[in-house]
Amino acid sequence: MPSDQERILARAAREILPGQIINLGIGLPQRLFHYMPEDQQVLVHSENGILGCQPLPDDATPDYEMIDSGGAYIGASPGASVFDSALSFAMIRRSRVDVTFMGAFEVDQQGNLANWKIPGKFSPGIGGAMELAQKVDKLVVLCSHNDKRGNPKILQQCRLPLTAPNCVSLIITEKAAMEVTDQGLKVIDIAEGLAVDELRAATEADLMIDESQVGRF
Amino acid sequence: MPSDQERILARAAREILPGQIINLGIGLPQRLFHYMPEDQQVLVHSENGILGCQPLPDDATPDYEMIDSGGAYIGASPGASVFDSALSFAMIRRSRVDVTFMGAFEVDQQGNLANWKIPGKFSPGIGGAMELAQKVDKLVVLCSHNDKRGNPKILQQCRLPLTAPNCVSLIITEKAAMEVTDQGLKVIDIAEGLAVDELRAATEADLMIDESQVGRF
Amino acid sequence: MTSLNKKHTSIEEAIARIPDGASIMVGGFGSPGTPFALLDELLAQGQKGLTLIKNDANEADIGIGRLIKAGRVDRLIASHIGLNRVAIEEMNAGRLAVEMYPQGLLAEKIRCAGVGHPGFLTDIGLDTEIASHRREIELDGRTCAIEPAIHADFALVHADVADTYGNLTYRGTAINFNPLMAMAADTVIAQAFRLDAPGSLKPEYIHTPSAFVNHVVQVDPATSEQGIREHAV
Amino acid sequence: MTSLNKKHTSIEEAIARIPDGASIMVGGFGSPGTPFALLDELLAQGQKGLTLIKNDANEADIGIGRLIKAGRVDRLIASHIGLNRVAIEEMNAGRLAVEMYPQGLLAEKIRCAGVGHPGFLTDIGLDTEIASHRREIELDGRTCAIEPAIHADFALVHADVADTYGNLTYRGTAINFNPLMAMAADTVIAQAFRLDAPGSLKPEYIHTPSAFVNHVVQVDPATSEQGIREHAV
Numbered sequence: 001m002p003s004d005q006e007r008i009l010a011r012a013a014r015e016i017l018p019g020q021i022i023n024l025g026i027g028l029p030q031r032l033f034h035y036m037p038e039d040q041q042v043l044v045h046s047e048n049g050i051l052g053c054q055p056l057p058d059d060a061t062p063d064y065e066m067i068d069s070g071g072a073y074i075g076a077s078p079g080a081s082v083f084d085s086a087l088s089f090a091m092i093r094r095s096r097v098d099v100t101f102m103g104a105f106e107v108d109q110q111g112n113l114a115n116w117k118i119p120g121k122f123s124p125g126i127g128g129a130m131e132l133a134q135k136v137d138k139l140v141v142l143c144s145h146n147d148k149r150g151n152p153k154i155l156q157q158c159r160l161p162l163t164a165p166n167c168v169s170l171i172i173t174e175k176a177a178m179e180v181t182d183q184g185l186k187v188i189d190i191a192e193g194l195a196v197d198e199l200r201a202a203t204e205a206d207l208m209i210d211e212s213q214v215g216r217f
Numbered sequence: 218m219p220s221d222q223e224r225i226l227a228r229a230a231r232e233i234l235p236g237q238i239i240n241l242g243i244g245l246p247q248r249l250f251h252y253m254p255e256d257q258q259v260l261v262h263s264e265n266g267i268l269g270c271q272p273l274p275d276d277a278t279p280d281y282e283m284i285d286s287g288g289a290y291i292g293a294s295p296g297a298s299v300f301d302s303a304l305s306f307a308m309i310r311r312s313r314v315d316v317t318f319m320g321a322f323e324v325d326q327q328g329n330l331a332n333w334k335i336p337g338k339f340s341p342g343i344g345g346a347m348e349l350a351q352k353v354d355k356l357v358v359l360c361s362h363n364d365k366r367g368n369p370k371i372l373q374q375c376r377l378p379l380t381a382p383n384c385v386s387l388i389i390t391e392k393a394a395m396e397v398t399d400q401g402l403k404v405i406d407i408a409e410g411l412a413v414d415e416l417r418a419a420t421e422a423d424l425m426i427d428e429s430q431v432g433r434f
Numbered sequence: 435m436t437s438l439n440k441k442h443t444s445i446e447e448a449i450a451r452i453p454d455g456a457s458i459m460v461g462g463f464g465s466p467g468t469p470f471a472l473l474d475e476l477l478a479q480g481q482k483g484l485t486l487i488k489n490d491a492n493e494a495d496i497g498i499g500r501l502i503k504a505g506r507v508d509r510l511i512a513s514h515i516g517l518n519r520v521a522i523e524e525m526n527a528g529r530l531a532v533e534m535y536p537q538g539l540l541a542e543k544i545r546c547a548g549v550g551h552p553g554f555l556t557d558i559g560l561d562t563e564i565a566s567h568r569r570e571i572e573l574d575g576r577t578c579a580i581e582p583a584i585h586a587d588f589a590l591v592h593a594d595v596a597d598t599y600g601n602l603t604y605r606g607t608a609i610n611f612n613p614l615m616a617m618a619a620d621t622v623i624a625q626a627f628r629l630d631a632p633g634s635l636k637p638e639y640i641h642t643p644s645a646f647v648n649h650v651v652q653v654d655p656a657t658s659e660q661g662i663r664e665h666a667v
Numbered sequence: 668m669t670s671l672n673k674k675h676t677s678i679e680e681a682i683a684r685i686p687d688g689a690s691i692m693v694g695g696f697g698s699p700g701t702p703f704a705l706l707d708e709l710l711a712q713g714q715k716g717l718t719l720i721k722n723d724a725n726e727a728d729i730g731i732g733r734l735i736k737a738g739r740v741d742r743l744i745a746s747h748i749g750l751n752r753v754a755i756e757e758m759n760a761g762r763l764a765v766e767m768y769p770q771g772l773l774a775e776k777i778r779c780a781g782v783g784h785p786g787f788l789t790d791i792g793l794d795t796e797i798a799s800h801r802r803e804i805e806l807d808g809r810t811c812a813i814e815p816a817i818h819a820d821f822a823l824v825h826a827d828v829a830d831t832y833g834n835l836t837y838r839g840t841a842i843n844f845n846p847l848m849a850m851a852a853d854t855v856i857a858q859a860f861r862l863d864a865p866g867s868l869k870p871e872y873i874h875t876p877s878a879f880v881n882h883v884v885q886v887d888p889a890t891s892e893q894g895i896r897e898h899a900v
Contacts, residue, residue: 019437021645041439041632043599043644047770048696049843051643065699065827065839071750074840079438079599079632081643082839084846084874085696085722086549086778089771090617093550093791096645098435117796124749125767130792135550161796236670238878258672258865260832260877264537265463266610268876282466282594282606288517291607296671296832296865298876299606301613301641302463302489303545303782306538307850310558310783313878315668334563341516342534347559352783378563542782549775552811554787571804573815578785582806605871638838639872 004174007191008142009035011172011217012101015140020098021045023132026070028142029101043077045097046070047128049088052080069128089128093135100136102129104143104171106158109205111168111180113141114160126163133164145173145202152204154178154185175199176207177217184208189215221391224408225359226252228389228434229318232357237315238262240349243287245359246318260294262314263287264345266305269297286345306345310352317353319346321360321388323375326422328385328397330358331377343380350381362390362419369421371395371402392416393424394434401425406432436648438632442598448623448649449475452588457485459544459589459615460498464490464517467608468497469592469625471653476590477501485509487544487586489537489611491518502530511584513537536564539581541614547583548617548646554581589619593642593650596626597633600647601640609641616642625653669881671865675831681856681882682708685821690718692777692822692852693731694845697723697750700837701730702825702858704886709823710734718742720777720819722770722844724751735763744817746770769797772814774847780816781850781879787814822852826875826883829859830866833880834873842874849875858886 002010005028013035016022023045024030033055036042043052046068053074056062062073076082091097106114113133116126133139147153154171170188171178176199177189187209190199196209219227222245230252233239240262241247250272253259260269263285270291273279279290293299308314323331330350333343350356364370371388387405388395393416394406403425407416413426449472452458458476462468468488477500484507491512492499501507502521509531515521524530535543539558546554555578559565568579591612594605602624604612616622624642629652682705685691691709695701701721710733717740724745725732734740735754742764748754757763768776772791779787788811792798801812824845827838835857837845849855857875862885 017437019439021435021438041437041599043438045645046840048699049840050637051645052637063839065841067697067699067840069696071697076637076839077633079597079601079644080637081601081635081640082637082842083640083643085770085774085843086847087643089774090549091643091645092771094548094617094646095550096435124755125745125747126769126797127747127749128770130769130795130797131771134791163795164792165794234670236672238668238671258670258832260671262878263607265466266607267870268878269870280606282608284464284466284607286463288464293870294866296830296834296877297870298834298868298873299609299870300873300876302537302541302610303614304876306541307782308876308878309538311781311850311879312783313668341522342512342514343536343564344514344516345537347536347562347564348538351558380562381559382561542784546787551775552788552790552806552809554779555785555813557785571813573785573813576785580788580804580806603871609871638836638842638874641871 004144007174007217008172011177011189012140012142015099015170016042021051021096023047023097023100023136025102027103029103030070030072032101043079045091047088047092049085050080050082052077089131092131095135095137097136099138099140100132101140101142102133104141104153106153106155106160107141107168107171108155108158109185111166112158113163113168114158115163117161119161129163133167138169139167141168141171143173145175152202155204156206175202187214189217192216221361224391224434225389228394228406229357229359232316232387233259238268238313240264240314240317240353242319244320246320247287247289249318260296262308264305264309266302267297267299269294306348309348312352312354314353316355316357317349318357318359319350321358321370323370323372323377324358324385324388325372325375326402328383329375330380330385331375332380334378336378346380350384355386356384358385358388360390362392369419372421373423392419404431406434409433438599438644441600441648441650442629443649443651445471445475445651445653448651449479451621452476452481454481455483456481456588457487457586459586459619460486460488461591461610461612461615462488463607463610466606467592467604467610467612468492469590470497472590472623472625473497473501477504482506483508487511487584489513489540491515491521494518494520513540541611543581543584544611544618545614547585548614551583553583556581586619587621589615589622591616591622591624593624593626595628595630595635596624596650597630597635598650599632599644600624600650601635601644602626602642602647603635603639604641613642616646622647623649625651627653627655671832671877674833674880674883675862676882676884678704678708678884678886681884682712684854685709685714687714688716689714689821690720690819692819692848693719693721694824694843694848695721696840696843699839700825700841700843700845701725702823703730705823705856705858706730706734710737715739716741720744720817722746722773724748724754727751727753746773774844776814776817777844777851778847780818781847784816786816789814819852820854822848822855824849824855824857826857826859828861828863828868829857829883830863830868831883832865832877833857833883834868834877835859835875835880836868836872837874846875849879855880856882858884860886860888
């Protein structure tokens with residue numbers, strides 16, 4: 001049986017189409033690197049200034065001038081380009097990145113996202129998240145369904161300062177894949193073996209679930 | 218005896234210091250190319266996007282993708298760079314071009330310059346002249362002292378639409394080299410053989426002339 | 435965005451995407467960087483009622499000069515059109531609406547759209563005739579004019595070497611407006627003298643990354659004005 | 668502007684130009700592109716009361732982390748300082764004033780100064796907490812926030828190969844903020860791993876043209892953090 005994170009990543013990888021440009025947020029999303037199908041001609045954008053980064057093999061000698069925005073040493077895919085930070089964010093603001101995957105502290109049924117600041121506790125700066133969240137057409141949140149104390153992270157309304165309002169397209173947790181629609185949060189897939197009632201119990205947001213349509217993952 | 222234009226160009230060349238970055242306007246200023254001292258490590262900026270252009274030898278085959286802003290085929294000096302139009306004007310607006318040489322329809326004793334538009338007659342667009350005139354620290358006007366009908370071009374006050382106000386540092390004509398100062402137009406050099414009275418008669422602007430200080434050229 | 439693996443196309447297909455009435459950015463300062471092959475295909479296909487955005491109007495018989503002469507262009511946004519006699523006549527006769535900006539401001543207005551911002555502030559031209567058309571604000575005690583971004587439906591750009599993902603490199607003074615326009619239009623069509631496989635260009639030397647380019651076509655240098663004309667602009 | 672033929676200098680002379688209280692842009696996103704040798708010389712020379720502008724705060728023991736730790740920095744303008752524990756402590760203790768911007772806006776604010784414009788308009792962050800600090804205007808019916816340009820007295824940048832005229836090329840993801848900062852400061856000091864004669868770099872591949880650079884010093888890769896540390900940021 002896959003771990004929770006493996007389940008999230010395997011489901012998330014299905015959101016990547018051949019020939020797309022994607023951005024992987026720090027943390028869990030960056031591990032998507034290892035879940036991408038081969039030969040899909042996907043280029044991974046990293047906002048520090050590269051389009052076409054790829055993981056280094058474990059035995060490779062790192063190039064000290066090649067990192068991604070999470071600080072990992074990386075290699076360059078065929079067709080890669082490197083550029084300055086202004087151009088990198090031009091690409092983001094012009095919606096030339098197709099899909100971005102991000103973590104979340106909180107996400108809600110309106111598609112609001114909070115993932116950069118916990119007032120009084122944690123505010124190291126927003127980095128590139130605000131522009132990615134606001135401008136990339138498809139934002140997929142990858143996060144645990146509940147926080148470490150078991151509290152729901154999928155809310156009716158975010159309480160923390162927002163990264164961007166109404167920006168999330170899809171939320172993937174170890175329990176479900178949920179699409180943000182104009183009507184609210186629609187459950188597309190539920191984790192293998194999880195009952196609908198269990199999912200609702202772990203979730204604060206109102207969930208629309210058509211059991212005849214829901215897939216398993 | 219040099220022609221009027223040769224006299225202007227030879228005098229103008231004395232304004233270029235070793236290691237400087239200069240811009241040559243269309244027409245007469247572009248001929249300064251051929252008056253520059255050898256080995257001065259001067260780079261010529263052309264606003265279409267090159268720093269370090271140089272004339273092609275007469276027998277050279279032109280490179281069709283290498284022109285200056287006047288449309289002449291050019292070569293690249295050692296240390297040349299080519300870049301986009303936004304960067305080219307960044308260089309201008311940040312005053313990273315040391316000296317620019319331009320023609321004039323009219324120039325006046327306040328240092329106002331008009332060289333782009335004759336309402337109702339000629340208005341093909343301002344091109345790069347406005348930004349060069351406003352932002353380059355040292356603007357040297359090279360022009361004939363009078364127009365084709367003999368009317369003064371060095372005025373008390375420009376009448377045509379301005380390229381930029383208070384932008385000219387030095388005016389070089391076939392008759393004189395005149396510096397724009399806070400007090401007015403100060404004659405530095407007078408052409409060989411020209412009397413002070415003749416200069417004043419050909420000029421509308423008020424001229425400050427200290428005959429003990431004036432040079433000849 | 436066009437898939438990375440579906441950008442390489444024929445010149446006919448690429449230009450057929452442009453409808454009548456489109457706004458089109460065209461690279462080039464004079465001849466260098468002008469996408470002559472794309473423009474000639476546009477002339478051949480017959481689209482009309484166009485708005486063109488280009489530094490200049492080329493000369494009367496080449497590039498966008500041909501489109502203007504053929505009456506296909508309603509409106510031109512430029513910096514200087516002095517070398518195209520026909521464009522000046524059409525402007526003076528009221529058949530061609532021309533909007534002109536100082537060259538660096540034009541470049542920056544295009545780039546501004548290209549980076550996804552609605553406008554910028556400038557002190558250029560504050561005390562000149564161009565100031566009358568603009569809105570001014572105070573910022574930190576300085577007067578600034580607001581320059582709105584210029585965006586277009588299409589951009590036609592000329593590259594030297596490209597790859598099939600749409601990465602572009604330019605050569606010499608043919609760079610000029612091309613990389614700026616390649617960011618500023620909804621659909622970007624690039625012509626290139628050489629088209630290689632992804633990975634053939636050094637990542638540091640790519641001027642326009644693939645993300646900005648939708649369609650790329652290979653053109654023969656010999657069919658372009660760059661290769662056959664005797665005089666530069 | 669420094670004469671083209673007088674830019675090559677020693678690291679001591681270059682850094683000695685910086686007075687106490689200067690505002691200094693520092694290239695780099697994490698370690699790549701950070702001018703470690705210039706920063707270590709600044710640490711050695713002892714300038715204090717500095718305002719630094721850098722994407723991040725490096726880590727506590729390298730780069731600007733050392734300057735912060737040594738109490739030389741009064742104010743930091745950045746996008747994210749999460750990897751420098753000391754900087755966060757200093758900020759929370761009120762000993763280091765920190766001003767933070769979204770990364771792309773920080774880049775654009777620096778570039779804006781670099782192209783000689785006082786500011787730009789953006790729609791980024793309009794409905795978020797950062798909006799409260801900004802002035803907004805309407806443009807063509809859209810709400811826009813005004814972002815003033817960020818300028819500095821000095822910029823310290825890291826290049827890969829340079830020439831003695833001050834032309835710079837960068838490598839890999841070490842580009843980041845360097846070319847933007849190299850336009851945005853009054854005095855620009857570049858370090859480079861290799862320094863060649865003018866003419867050795869291909870004109871198309873120069874990232875920062877010589878016009879923007881005042882002083883260039885050659886540094887040994889082995890003396891830089893790039894060459895000796897084991898972990899990236």
